[in-house]
Amino acid sequence: MQDRMDKKLTQAQLAQMINEKPQIIQEYESRTAIPNQQIIGKLERALGAKLRGKK
Structure with a gap:
């Protein structure tokens, strides 16, 4: 959520x-989604941030 908000x-x-x-x-932001590596990859590219391995 923070990465998204940083990009407004x-x-x-x-x-x-x-x-x-x-x-x-x-x-995903409320942590209720079942992690999907394809979606996480898309989010990382769109936000320019590493999301995997973050807590």
């Missing part, structure tokens, strides 16, 4: 950038 993106804007539904972003 809404959940909907980020979801559109990675071609996913806004609900997916919300689930």
Whole structure:
């Protein structure tokens, strides 16, 4: 969430950038999503940040 906010993106804007539904972003930020390496990879590229291995 912090990386997204640093880039001044809404959940909907980020979801559109990675071609996913806004609900997916919300689930990842609330930590209720089952991790999917493809989606995490898309998020890392879109945000320019390393997400894997973060706590």
